[in-house]
Amino acid sequence: MDAHELITRNAAEVVTEAEIEALADDPEGKRAYVGYEPSGVLHIGHMLTANKLIDLQEAGFEVTVLLADVHAYLNDKGSFEEIRHTAERMRDQFIAYGLDESNTQFVLGSDFQLDDDYTLDLHALELETTLARAERAMAEISSGDSVKVSQAVYPLMQALDIPYLGVDLAVGGMEQRKVHMLARDVLPSIDREPPTSLHTPLIADLGTGRGKMSSSEGVTISMEDSRDDIESKVNDAYCPPTADPEPTEDGVERENPVLQVFEYHVFPRFDSVVVERPEEYGGDLEYDGYDDLEADLESGELHPADAKGALAEYLDRLIAPGREQLAE
Numbered sequence: 001m002d003a004h005e006l007i008t009r010n011a012a013e014v015v016t017e018a019e020i021e022a023l024a025d026d027p028e029g030k031r032a033y034v035g036y037e038p039s040g041v042l043h044i045g046h047m048l049t050a051n052k053l054i055d056l057q058e059a060g061f062e063v064t065v066l067l068a069d070v071h072a073y074l075n076d077k078g079s080f081e082e083i084r085h086t087a088e089r090m091r092d093q094f095i096a097y098g099l100d101e102s103n104t105q106f107v108l109g110s111d112f113q114l115d116d117d118y119t120l121d122l123h124a125l126e127l128e129t130t131l132a133r134a135e136r137a138m139a140e141i142s143s144g145d146s147v148k149v150s151q152a153v154y155p156l157m158q159a160l161d162i163p164y165l166g167v168d169l170a171v172g173g174m175e176q177r178k179v180h181m182l183a184r185d186v187l188p189s190i191d192r193e194p195p196t197s198l199h200t201p202l203i204a205d206l207g208t209g210r211g212k213m214s215s216s217e218g219v220t221i222s223m224e225d226s227r228d229d230i231e232s233k234v235n236d237a238y239c240p241p242t243a244d245p246e247p248t249e250d251g252v253e254r255e256n257p258v259l260q261v262f263e264y265h266v267f268p269r270f271d272s273v274v275v276e277r278p279e280e281y282g283g284d285l286e287y288d289g290y291d292d293l294e295a296d297l298e299s300g301e302l303h304p305a306d307a308k309g310a311l312a313e314y315l316d317r318l319i320a321p322g323r324e325q326l327a328e
């Protein structure tokens with residue numbers, strides 16, 4: 001796979017395509033980053049952007065993981081002490097998950113976000129940004145209903161992180177896109193380059209196929225899950241025999257989360273996937289890529305129950321190193 005393919009595979013969007021092409025032409029030594037609010041344990045949402053970081057490392061990039069302790073604090077995720085403690089544990093889980101340790105720099109937000117220069121630049125961005133714009137940028141990130149001043153500061157700090165960390169590419173889920181667009185608009189006002197960004201898709205809730213899979217609601221997979229937990233969650237997952245399910249009766253869009261997890265979590269990390277089946281049901285199936293598995297589910301060649309069995313197996317393999325690390 002060439003650098004451009006590695007960088008863009010499974011991305012929902014890149015901003016802009018021309019800027020990504022320039023990075024793909026000469027990726028060696030370029031730096032990409034994702035920021036994470038430290039939370040208890042790595043879950044499938046973190047793992048989606050982590051997969052992209054692994055792709056980028058393979059393409060020649062260096063990677064920074066920002067453990068965004070100050071951002072978590074501003075987003076009301078607990079006391080600063082608690083958040084700091086969690087951040088330390090998360091680092092080890094990312095390595096266990098498969099990030100290349102020799103080429104991953106872990107940075108705590110509080111290591112540079114409390115410096116004088118950063119604070120003054122932040123105030124300059126505050127002067128450039130309306131409250132309404134900051135609030136819009138946070139629509140899919142903020143916790144709680146009422147808007148606090150901290151939530152207006154948050155996206156401006158996220159914008160400022162990009163030049164302060166010296167990165168060439170900002171990576172995040174689609175829920176981060178409005179922050180990155182805000183960054184493109186405001187950073188030039190303090191003589192900084194508008195950043196290039198890449199956004200990963202949102203995956204639907206495993207149980208219902210609706211909305212987005214998240215750690216706070218519905219069913220998700222985390223590194224704390226035992227093999228049995230994974231099996232029972234995947235067994236109960238919504239998996240019609242199609243990649244394009246009908247909306248619910250009241251018009252809510254649905255996805256097939258079992259297929260999405262195969263596409264975005266399993267195939268990027270394994271060269272091939274074997275679905276084990278007894279001889280009487282046709283014997284094992286082997287897939288070298290996602291499209292063939294999707295086609296077989298749609299044609300009826302692959303039964304949803306067999307697809308789920310394989311999904312639980314491969315998710316367990318992805319999670320096992322982190323689970324062992326957590327048990328230490």
Ligand code: IYR
Pocket residue numbers: 033034035036037066068071141157158159161162170171172176
């Ligand atoms: N907004 C992210 C956390 C975050 C991301 C980046 I990229 C930063 O520079 C700072 C914080 C979240 O929702 O988890």
